[in-house]
Amino acid sequence: MATSRYKDKDGGVVLSFGGQWVSWSHTVVAYLAFLSALIVGSALHYRKIVQNEWYGYPDEWFPSVSATIGDRYPERSIFMIFIAITSGPRFALVGLFYLLTAKPGHTLPKAVAISGLIRTLTCGGWTYITSTDDHDWHDILMISYIVFTIPWTTGCIALSPPNARAIKYRKYLASAFFGTLVPLVYFFIQHKVHRVAGAYTIYAFFEWALILLDVAFDAVTALDFDTFEVVVRDVKGASKGVNTSSMPTAVLEKEKEKATAGVFSAGFRLGEALDIVADVYHGFVFWSILTSLGVVVWYFPLWHMGISGYEALVMSTVTPALLAIRPLRFLIVKNQRVTHLLSLAGLLAYLVENPVYRLFTVGFGVGMSCLGWAATLYSDSVQPARLEARILAWTIGLLMSSVAKFAWYTNNPIWPIMHAANGGWNGTGLVLAILAALRFTRRAPLQGGNPVEDKSGSALLSALGIGGLFFALHSLLSDTSTMILWVWDGYPIRGPVSNVHAWYTIAAMTAGVVAGMSRRALVTTWTAYGVGCLGAALLTLYHRWVGYYGALALAAYLMAISIPLISSASKKNPAVTFGLGFLIYNFLVLFHVWVVAYAFVPGGPLVREHTDWIMITMMLLIGAGVFDLISQQAKSGRKMADRRRAANNNHRKYHLGTLGVLNVLFLCANFLRFPTNDYKPYHANDRLLTAGIWTIHFSLDNDMWSSEYRMRDLIKEMELDVIGLLESDLQRIIMGNRDTTQFLAEDLGMYVDYGPGPNKHTWGAALLSKFPILNSTHHLLPSPVGELAPAIHATLDVYGTAVDVFVFHSGQEEDPEDRRLQSEYLAKLMGSSPRPSILLSYLVTKPLEGNYNTYVSDASGMHDVDETDWDRWCEYILFKGLRRTGYARVSRSTITDTELQVAKFVVPATEEDAVSVWTAPKQLRDRRVPEHEVPEGWRFPGLFRGEGVRGHRYHVFDEPRYYQF
Template sequence: MASRYKDKDAGVLLTFGGQWISWSHTAMAYMAFLSALVVGCALHFRKIVQNEWYGYPQEWFPSVSATIGDRYPERSFFMLFIAVTSGPRFALVGLWYLLTKRPGRALPKAVAICGLLRTLTCGGWTYITSTDNHDWHDILMIAYLVLTIPWTAGCIILSPPNAKAIKYRKYLASAFFGTLVPLVYFFIQHKVHRIAGAYTVYAFFEWALILLDVGFDAVTALDFETFEVVVKDVGGASKGVNKSCVPTAVLEKEKDKATAGVFSAGFRLGDALDIAADVYHGFVFWSILTSLGVVVWFFPLWYMGISGYEALVMSTVAPILLAIRPLRALVVKNQRITHLLSLTGLLAYLIEDPAYRLFAVGFGVWMACLGWAATLYSDSTQPAKLEMRILAWTVGLLMSSVAKFAWHTNNPIWPIMHGENGGWNGTGLVLAVLAALRFTRRAPLESGGVVADRKGSALLSAFGIGGLFFGLHSMLSDTSTMILWVWDGYPIRGPVSNVHGWYTIAAMTAGLVIGLYKPGLVTTWTAYSLACVGAATLTLYSQWRGYYGALMLAAYLMAISIPLIGHAAKKNPAVTFGLGFLIYNFLVLFHVWVVAYAFVPGGPLVREHSDWVTLTTMLLIGAGVFDLISQKAKSSHDGRRRPHSTGHRKYHLSTLGLLNLFFLCASFLRFPTNDYKPYHAEDRVLTAGIWTIHFSLDNDMWSSEYRMRDLIKELEIDVIGLLESDLQRIIMGNRDTTQFLAEDLGMYVDYGPGPNKHTWGAALLSKFPILNSTHHLLPSPVGELAPAIHATLDVYGTWVDVFVFHSGQEEDPEDRRLQSEYLARLMGSTDRPSILLSYLVTTPRQGNYNTYVSDTSGMHDVDASDWDRWCEYILFKGLRRTGYARVSRSTITDTELQVAKFVVPDAQAAEGGAVWEVSEQLRDRRVAEGEVPEGWRFPAMFRGEGVRGHRYHVFDEPRYYNF
């Protein structure tokens, strides 16, 4: 480009157009990747297409990471050119800032900072490979992807009035983020399902991301044409001059369309802090509410029936007090005090005594429900402010679900958490106080004298609120709940919690956006009918079909929340929220009664009827929708009920984006490695255990996952059955202990019969691949259902069957007899080596014991001389039993951990199943520890007093056997 400067500008020695910075950046970046690809394919093609499962010819195109990785010389080519790219890259970011900065605008600075950090993190993950340091490579890669979002959005928002550049940015950004969906899909096909060729397809999408990412930045060449270096703006673009033939107003409209108009009103830090405080306060509400069931549940566990503490479930009905006018005025005028007092529910973690901790949580829930009902009611005359409050509540629920996913289904600020088990209670409490102060910093315009909307029925609104809150809490307070409803074992044919949980978050997000921008779309019978179809599909079907219904239901529940809560807020709060929460409480009890029918009055009437619970929920929501639709039909001025100011929406949408991004980062960190190794493979030893985990609450009402993990790891257990493990109900916190244990210990997991199968749970964790598993509900004509898992494992190349089983309770002898016969036939149906990890409720060598240990089952007791058992038993056949131990549980649960060691025959010897069958006399011959190899022995750390309250007991030391 010819210089526009005259000779009088003697200081200018060289000038060139600013677009050459963009072109040089593009050329060097593409050269870095493509040169490595060409050199790598030429020199190491078969090595760089090889992955952990397949190589050439199943996989025939390398991934980006394999191409630019550790091999010489392709890595050197890549690093050379990427280093040269850094200069134009920093210049590109600087020129973009100069082009877009305006007086009084903070966004250009924020985008420039993101661009600089993005450049630095790019250098981080490219120069630090996964081989050099896997953790830092992943951290820097995630940071780069996170920063790409604000950089991309910021460039579109700040685009100068250049029609061609705006068009290209829209197309390239859409293609980039659209490519992420198939990229993740094919990575899952490769990593989880191990499909041959999937990694090659994934590699193509990965390369497409590189091309699109660099291409997006190349568009700056169209904007930098007005720049000349030494940098002075010779074209006037930085002054907002529009040199195209397209009117500026049209181009601005195109920019608004590209960003949904969200950022057209500018950015104010104070407003952003307001929304952040609102959403966090909503998160605190859901954290306190969802913790109530867990701390209540602790007491009937110990009483084995109604304890009396269940009455605190009714803490949510506090809004009924708003029926008293003076009290309502007092609460509305003093909302700050009410909301601050609700934080007692977070302070409860400081109370050691479980009963007092429960009372503190109950008080916190009481004040939270009272405060939020008063806030919604007092703000009901201000449409924009009411919408902000409702979004704070609903986005707070989504934040709660995201936090629970990041903490393996535990909420980090629950009162069952503390520093020792992963809690962030102190940090959460400080933030909660700050959020509550900002949330209540503006006094309500009305002081309790708000005139309730007499249009419509407050009773129908109460029905709708009760059904809605139960649906949100029971289904959407944890991303794994609906996934476990449709789980049916191995091989995997549906979604899994740690891989596909984001689909639930995405559906919730989409529902919120639809409810926010298109409330008329969701307040129709068509939308309600589709939600009912989704609920029915979730209830009746498993695998992906059932989950598709779950996603429909999730989107609808979030979408209808905004108009339904907004409509209810305008009516008498004592009815809509007080009665609404009372109905919610009955639904909570209803959905516990369907599984706890053996312990509660009237329980058999609703035994195993989760379908009735779902039907009742949808009918109640339908009542609220009926009232909404009726009022919409009667009003010819529906538009006037909409908010006059929607400036807050951009911050809420940004918050939703950040929460989704945080979830995806957590999902990346939690993605299964599938690199699971047994402890003593060299000796072909399988260590098996059985443990009743008491719903993952220890004797002092703390979540016990960390302590369980430590004991399982230190005992070197390869396969373990967990009983009383189904926590996917409101009363149990909608948790899943197996996720944390499986991921931290490096084990495959079968959750067992899901929460819609009405059992107390049976789960299987295994260091060995689970080839197949089926779930059984054993005959239970009178008492509680007895769950069982029949799984086939690949143990050192030998197929071994493992059964995990929980028998019915002592009070129902006929149930236990029928169950023993069923399980005996099930175990006898296989001639493969087998292990039973069970809870049998029988005396050794008496009664039903002789059905489990019989010719029908073919099973043997791991130690028939162990007379001091009643519940837990380990049986086996076709394996060489080498050791058996009983380990005290300390205060983790109310049941010990039983462990047995077996040597597994090779696949050829295992054919026929009887290779290790020997006489009873030889089978029971015990030997000293010194007579068995080192790899067969139990850890010595649990001898004597043991550690942390865990020790070998009953026998005082492990037993070892010759056969």
């Protein structure tokens, strides 16, 4: 270790250690890398890693190095972590050996050092590029490694210092290494060429021996490096706090504090960190409860097909108005812990089976949550640092909610529509919420029954700003995919997609929080407001990347302005700023629904299809709050003082750390959600395409549970290659800002077209396909009176043949003229396609009557999948240019209110086959045959015969129908 000579002479030794530790560290970590992978692999995947292309256990019973480190998780990951750590000592070992042997005028040390460096790099190559990843490059790099091992070993022996033990060990180990290559090659040939059982196991032993001998050879350098001492010396005294600059220390500290905004000027305290974590989680709970209210309310008008009366629970957010009553305000401010704990009823609601009682439980939780947060912000408003910490918890809680929803495919794991059966973490979330609420409320309120109010601004303007702000945050930022789907316009992909680019939204939100926290003077300007308005306009008016750039600008602005707007509102009368603010928010929520649900609500036609009006109203309301902020600053002149005072708040570094952790967690979830499926159809050998149509009722089942998992199971078990989903647009507050298609597509391994986005004012139409989507266009069919009818026209690459698929949802029964116009539009659209086509639709007509004869006509060229099926009213499958082989109807169980209809088609393989399909007479196309006359690959799964499973069975016909010509 360090000697007194260095300390006395230089006085700046920071670290010193013997050179032999470089060798020992390399040896230990390298052995750990390989041996840990061997142990873990044998424990978890023994039979898989001993399996080769010819034989498995018991013929082969010991794994090769390549199979151990490259084929399976987690052993591959463990190996790569340790081998990465090994790289540092490995390069240091080569460098020290060069320093030990280099002599003036000698080139051999340089040549040996270069071969050692190349050998180290090729080692990284064959260990990180495994035979599973790229067999050719793995072999090339492995061979290169062995080639450069020759000059390295011989050079090390030639240059070895006069150390008898080291020279002896190097000779023995080098001889054993190269001697092992002979039987290694022999047994590899026995395995690969002659396919001898057990030969690969013997080969594996020699392969492992090479690894052990190779590392042991380098370990010998420990005998030579004891002559070295590695010393880290501070020549300027910076490690002792010595000022190495000409500037005074005080000035440097001030500059450093300025550069970091004072965030890291204080030390780390565990208690403070726990406070911030609890606050942010409590903010996450608030947003989880608030965003769940719309979903459980929406359940009731769905089943009533109109106003149910339960919509009144939307108004449960206005409970802060109760703070206008002085005795009640005193009671709530003094008992904030009780109020916040009562709000957790919104999480406990998942235990309530009855949907009505569950709704009321959630409504009570929302009311208590809004009341508790308003009281807390009002109480803490006299202390800027504490108030800012609360507001940051609220805003970062929203970001955490978006992160959690991304990880759970747009569902929040603690929502009352979630439980263990569909991926919910309700119990865990509730326990953490109780702990967070207790810590959140552990400090005494700063004000009592007669709080001091800020009279310098307008409570009314603040309320307008709060209403617009909370609507914007909830409607646009409570899910990372919402604004992406606003700008989605089909295939080929020319804009952002949810499972790849969603982090950009999180990054913009993060930047907004940081700006609002550290640059408040910049945020509270008309210039910043103008940027926000521009972003809103781009998002509303444009698609693809231009629209999304506007979305990112708006996201950053909304998060940034949240902090000063909420801060200002907290210092005024909370009954007005939050009570009235949430009332305005509620009207915007209703406005948000009426633009698409205008057929079911009074006054709906006045605002139909006017999302642009919503955006204008939202930004004007936020502008009112900004006007109040700017007016206050102009009158009081406190802008700079508040900024300086806030800059010293110690809580900021913990909030920044929390933001960093949430971003990392999001990226981890993003990595885990990276598509790994190969999108293979179920019966490719038969050139079969199985298509289905299903109206999924907004992914809420009959018992108010999220239904994605149950839908996934039925789609998978019915072996659907293509499916159209209707009533699938969930990207509204009232539906939870969800996207069922993300989960289904990623879990089932399918391409997805979401269809017309949430700003297109439809109930939604989506397409999932095992076949690549070459192109897709979205259509809004004529609807002069009733709801807009969405349609997708997609061209799929089906076994090399272009096949068109149409997914369509007709208007409701009450508007016959709409439905007539829509039938003519769609018939013309289908008739314009010269390719084989399938229609997956909701037509609202009886078979062989009315508009049916427009859809099935010479104009469209389409045929009914089974015109004898008289029991249809809504769902229909039509086709042309394909060989229909089967048709079935599967009962829905309690997933939705509509069955799943399925048809099977064979895609013509040749041009002659295609011509015969197009020209076949009707009586031949409609020839029905018993199941045993069709190939096995054409048959429907037997799982759903008879009573079926989980409430799903073939019904109406009691069994599938088969056709053959």
